[in-house]
Structure formats: C-alpha cells, structure tokens
Amino acid sequence: MTQQTSAAAPSGVITRFLNSIERVGNKLPDPAIIFLIAMILIWFLSWLFSGTSFDAIDPRTGQAIVVNNLLSGDALAGFLSSMVKTFTGFAPLGVVLVAMLGVGVAEHSGYINAGLKLMLKRTPQALLTPSIILIAIVSHTATDAGYVLVIPIAGVIYYAMGRHPLAGIAAAFAGVSGGFSANFIPSGIDPLLQSFTQSAAHIIDPTMSINPLNNWFFTSASSLFIILLGWYITDKIIEPRLKDTQIDGDTENLPAFDEVTGKERTAFYVASSVMIAGLALLAYASSGEESALRSPNGSLTDFSAPLMQSIVPLIFLLFWIPGAIFGFMVGTFKSSKDMIDAMSKAMGSMAYYIVMAFFCALFIAAFSQSNLGALLAIEGAQVLKAMALPSSVTVVGIIFLTAFVNLFVGSSSAKWALLGPIFVPMLMQLGISPDLTQAAYRVGDSSSNIITPLMPYFPLVVVYCQKYVKGTGIGTLIAMMLPYSIAFLIGWSLFLLAYWGLGFPLGLQSSYTYP
Template identity: 35%
Template sequence: MKTVEPRRALSPVAFRSFAAIERIGNKLPDPFWLFWLLALGVIALSAVLSATGFSVVQDSTGKTIAVRNLLSADGLTVIVDDAMQNFASFPPLPTIIAVMLGISVADRSGFITTLLRRMVARVSGRYLTFALSLAAMVGHIAGDAAYVTLIPIGALAFRAAGRSPVLGCVVAFVSISAGYDASPSLTTTDALLSGITTAAAQTVAPHHTVTPVANYFFGLASSVLIAVVITVVVETVLVKRPDLAADLADDTDAALAQTVEPTAREQRALRIASLMAAAFVAALVAVMIPTGSPLRGPGAGVINSPLFTGMAPVLGLFFAILGVVYGRLAGTFTRASDVVAAMTDGVRSLAPTLVLFFAISQFLAYFKWTKIGEILAVSGAETLQGFRTQGWLVLVGIAVVVTIMNLVVTSGSALWSLVAPVFVPMLMLLGISPEATQAVYRVADSATNCITPMSPYFLMALRFIQTHRKSAGIGTLASFTLPLAGSVWLIWISFFTAWYLLGIPFGPGT
C-alpha cells in the first residue's frame, strides 16, 4: 500500500500554546501540596484581614460578616484539634468509598469491560462511531479505568471494520475525556462532586444537601448529545483526513472482530446480570410506591426519602450485585473471597484520592471557618446584582473561567474543591441553585480534557495511537482532538443554557 504523508498537525501558534500550557502546568505543585499552600495562604490572609477589621454587610439581611483569625485560640483549635474531624466529616469521603466498593466488584468481575465490548461488537459504518462514543459514556462507571479499557477496544473495533485504528483510539479517548462528567448511569463522579457541592452550599444554607442524582437528568441527556456531536464531527470532518489511509494494512484482519466480540459465556453472564439489574430497580420502585413505605421521606416524600439521601450505599449494592452475578456466571469469581479482594483493590485504587482529600478537607474547613469564602460570595453576588447580569450569562462566564483553569489543573475534584467554595454560595445568593452551578461546572471541566497535554491520559492515548502510527506526536493527537473539543464545548454549553432557561430540572428534586 502506498504511504500517504500526514498533513501538518498543528500551526506554530498552536504548538506554542500547548508548550505554554505545559510549562505553566509543570511549575504547579502536586494538588496535595497545592491545597496545603492554599491553606497556609488562608491562615495568613485571615490574620491580616482580621487585624484590619475587614467585614462586609449583606444588603438583603443587614448581617455583618467579619473575617475570623485562624491564628487565634479558636482558630488554632480548628487547625490542630479539629483536623481529624475536618477529614472525617468531609462529605465526599464516605460517599465515594461506599460507591467504589460496589463499582470495583462490577469492574473486577469483567462486567463493565464485557458490556463495553458488546456495545461496539458487530457494529459497522458510521454507526460504529456513535456506538463507541456511547459506550464511552457508559464506561464512565469505571472512572479512569475506562481509558485503559476502551481506547484499545476502539482501535480493534475500527480496524475490524476496515477503518483507521488511530481514528478508533481518538473517538474512544475524546468520548471518555471530553464527556467525562456525562453518563447514562450514576458514577463515582456524581458522588464526589455532590459531596463537595454540599460542603460549599452549606456555607450559606447549613441544611442544604446535594445528592448524587442532582444532575442525573442533565447527565443522561448530555451523554447522548455528546455522542451525537462526536459522531457528526468525526464522520463529516475527520474522516476526510488523507493520513488515515496509511493506518490500514492491505487486508482487514477479520480475527480482530472476534477479539472485540464477547464469548458466548460472557454474553450469557451479561444478559442475566442485566436482568438482575432490572429486577433490582423494579424492586426499589415497588417498595417506594406505597405512601406508607419506610423508604419514603417526611410527608411521604420521594426526593427527601432515605433512598435518595442515602443513594451512595444503594449504588454500591447495585453494582456489587451486578458484579457478583456476572462474575459467578462468567467464571471470574469462583469464591466469596474474590468479591472481598475486588473491593479491597477498589479501595486501594482510591488511595491517591484519599490522600488528596485530607489536604482538601483541611483547606475547606479553614476557608469556611474564617468566613473569607462567605465574604467573597456576598461581595461577588452584590457586584453582579449591581450589573443586573442575567443568571445564564453568569453561568456561562463561570464556564469560561473553569475551562481555562482546567487546562492546567486537570484533577476534576481538585478544581471543583478550589472554585466551589466561592462560586456555589455566590450564585445561591443570586438565586441560582447549587445543582445548576455544579451542572455547568461539569460541562467546563470535561470538554477540554482531551486537548491539554497536562493530562496523563492525553499521553496515554498518544501511546496507544503510536502503536498504530509510529510517527504520531502530541501535535498529531491535538489536531484530532481540537475540533472535537471545540465542537463539544460550544454545543454542550448551548445545550446547558437552553436547559437552564427552560427551567428543566437537572435531576430529581432540583
């Protein structure tokens, strides 16, 4: 086959931009140390502002809010004596562990991988792009493991269909990363973000709770939208690249299709596990129907019921059942101890997150106790009220800020922990719900994940691509991902704006 020379991947300006992002990002400390530096900054700032008597008066209530000094006797108690309580009471901590116990069982059993393989097997033509992209949305259940699982599956599926395996890698990578906060299923991201949002919202509304299902309706619709957008851009723009022809050998290897297609035993296990999932959901619905059900909340409510407020263990149990049923039938789980080992591995994979949580929880505790966040929220809200800015425009402006920050701070939980303590209460004072603020953050936090070289998964995707195209570099991958990221951002932000203006609930009870 004649080799087609790849066209120039990126302009010099684009290369310089990526180099600048990489230089800035490399100068930032690890998020763990970043939050400790921020905590030290809060301590110093609280001492200075408190000494100067800095305060603000909230116009709506006449309440005076003054900065409290962390270097005072009470402040040192927060720093030293309350350190363990700050960590233990950090809302995302128990939630993400409970959910991960179940998801790790489903993942280690092979259920999630088989489900993803089944979604893309026997699909060809343009439908393959949509199937692979939608499979990535489902794959968000597995968190970052989706990158390792689905990118090679995408390459194999495209190669088996006679298409460029590089394009398959790109579709899988962009679908996972640019749509990371969207899924037709609840994921650990829902549990993680809702916990941080709850902590931020309680700065001004102590009893406000944001549940893991707070953005479910929006996430479900967004997952389909993003899959459609990626399919349209790939099939109308990227397929026209002349360099794709060089990624294929003379003959299509039909055996690759068998690699993607689950075995008969795996498919049987998947069907029965799926039936168990449907039965589990049906049982929950049946239990919730009677008005006198113990799972109903005050006044026979549904949204404020134990089922919703205690969603984390319910999700964990749901995924654990799927994993156990699938694992037993597929032969990946042969003993009860295999399930325990899977849970142990799942918690072990959370170790970096738990270490980061310790630093974040201290920073947020200091920030909340000093009242600095509350003062910034009140001042920002009153400034925006003075400009008479429309709520949707404020949200889009926040999305732009977060998008730029996400190019450098690539950890979603770290970035949300950084901005939520200001944005969430500030917008609550403007009448914008925490659920809406969290939803727009999810858009901004996701779309640019596939173009920043600071993301370790950007480099991982590049390594996969290089197995099929030795000459590929950062510029090659970026030339594929830039048009996709730009399209996803513009259309997803427009979709969010329309959703917000129409007053559609972002999730149950919002």
C-alpha cells in the same frame, strides 16, 4: 495499541496554547502538595484580612461578612482536633471507596469486561462520543455515580476501540461535570436550587411561588446542545491533540477485548438478569406514596429522600452481586477469598487518591471556615450590580461571574445561597424573572467545573488518567478540559440568549419577566 483517528489535528495556535498550559501545570508540585500549599496560603490570607472590616453583607446571616483568622490559637487547636473528622467526613471519599468496592468485584470477575465486549459490537464507532456524553449527562440523576462509573469506563471503552483512552475520559468528564446543569431527567439539584431561588425572590415578593422544575425544558434542550458541542470538541480538538501522547500506564491489567465465550455470555445474562430483578424490586419498593424510600413530602428526587441518600450503597450492591454471580459461574472466583482479593485490588488502585483526598479535604475545610470564598462571591456580585448593565448583558455577566467564583467555591448550592439573594432581587427589579436568573446561574456553575482542581472529584479524574499515561498531572487535565470549558461558557451563554430570544419556555410554570 494503535490509536485510530480520522480527525484533523487542531490548529497550531490552539495546540501550542494547550501544550503551554500543560507544561506549566505539570511543573507544579504534586497535586497533594499543591493542596497543602494552598491551605497554608489560606491561613496567611485569613490572618491578613481578619482585622479588616467589610461592607459586604452575608445573605445567609444578614450580618457584615467577617474573615476568620485560621492562625489564631483556637483555630489551630480546632484544626488539629478535627483533622481526622475532616478527612473521614470528606464526602467524595466515602462515595468513591464504597462504590469502588462493588465495582472492583464486577471488574475483576470479568462481568464488566463481558458487558463492554457485548456493547462494543453494537455501538458504531462514529457514535461512540455522543453516546458517552449522553450517558454521562443522564448519570447526574444518580448524584455522583458518573464520577465513579461513567468516567473510568469511558477510558476503557475508548482504549478497547483503538482510540486514545484520555479522550474517552475527557468526553465523559465534560458530560458529567461540565454539563452538570444539562439533563433530560429531573434530579435532586432542581428542588435544591429552587428553594434558594424562592427564598431570594421573597425579598421582593413574599407571595411568589417557584416550581422546582422551572428550568427543566431549558436543561433538557441544553443536553442536546452539550452533546453536540462536546462531540465536536472531543473528536476534532482533544483526540487529535492526544495522538502523540504515549500510553505507558498499567494497561496489562485492563480487560482483554477478545471474543465472548459461550460460558461468559450465559453468565453475563444470568448476572444481568439478577441486577434487573433488583432494580425492578427497588422500583416496586419506591412506587407507593408511603414508601420508606421517599422524602417526607413524598418525593423520590429530593436530596432528603432515603433513595437519593442510598445511591452509593445501591451502586455497591448492583455491581457486587452480579459481579460475584458472574465470577463464580465462569470460574474467575473459586472461593470467597477471590472475591475479597478483588475488592482489595480495587482499594489498592485508590491509594494515591486517598492521599490527595486527605490534603484536599483539609484545604476545602480551611477555605470554607475562613469565609474568603464567601467574601469573593459577594463582592463580585456587588460589583456586577453596581455596573447597572442592560438586562441581557447582566445575564451574561452573572454567567461569567458564577463561572469565576466556581473556581474557588465548588458547591453549587453553597454558591447559590450566597449569590441568589443578590442576583434574584436585583434582576427582578430589572424585570427579569427568578427562573431566568437561576438558569443563567446554572450555566456558569457548570462550565468551569472541569478546570478547577478544587472540585472534589478533580483529583480522582487525574488518577483515572494516570492509569493510561503515568505522567498525567493537573496541567495535563486542565489543558485537556480547557477547550470544553471555554466552549461551554461562551456557547451555552449564547444558547441561553437565543433560547430566551425565541421565547421557548424555561420549564414548568416559568417565565422570563417579572412581574
């Protein structure tokens, strides 16, 4: 397929820099082996530092942090006995596989193909990138839906429109993960972070109450900023750089974007009507204050709400049912066996990801058990505190430190549980509110998501890219996403400072100063 792009190629310096990162990164061993090597390295470091006493206090326990020796007899025995549970309990694994069972039916029946063909007729190519990033940002509301739906579909859409599919994957990945803290719609992450922020604020002020939507206005405004910045980077830097990257993947199995037949159009509208009816039924079932889909406090967006915990099964059903209806109506499914074959093909395409997930799960578990990540986060926060910088510089320091720690500790809530009890009281004593401190943390937490292989969904995005470019490795993806990460980190930091300087409200019942 001929790739069409009117954007000028990025400067030679940028291109050479990114190409160097890609070459070095792709000379590394296979990602699965990298996780294995990293796990062995963590074992060695845990043994090396296990006898060292540290002054850093773990805010979760109030005790001095201790590095656990993973090479002790008990630890190795526990590693072997829990290996299967560690793998099967790896959160992204179940999310991806269950969702892909439903998506596989919708894809192989032709339902997604028909929907994309109809959508492409109505989407101006000039607005494709911002539309993809917008959808990716909004997908945060449905927890991990963006990783299993938006990112792969973005690649298909770009390929169908004659643009490089990896540029579509990059734009969607930047919106889903790099723009994780940007969203117009409140999600479960808001009350989760607020709970840690409020607990940390109580160290100084036990009576302080923080609204769960204390950053909502800022995250909404950030959505526009991330869309515009991501749009520019995709069209002016990423896609021009990809113009010479040969598409040599299994594109024969991609949807053929010819005209939609009358039968397909009818089947699509019938199947989509069933999906919409299902969503309407879900909305009705969750509307009542006593709904079983709500959390005990009546919220639909808390992570404890059954609705939030049912997102992946709902994705499965909302794609499996209309996909099956479409398949039987147009004849791509002749019997139930055809539908099961579609699900089997979807699982077959995930084989490489399953292997990577096995080693990734073992590494992440070892890193967490060793306490090395916690030690890194706490020591870094203490160094920043000891520097006693001006307020605005300290806020930027928090952003950059968080982005660095994020390369090693992926969970947003886990990092804030470590850093919040240090940062929040420290800045309260400088006259900075917990609301602003939390906003700074969220900027740093998002910006480096897209360049760390330790992010649980990073290997999955590598697999998506390999569908089009077989030689895609960790280096390819990091080089492709690095311009977004650097631009988000610097640009978003400046945006927060400007937002603060202009005095726009951060969110509901929020402030910039304390008291």
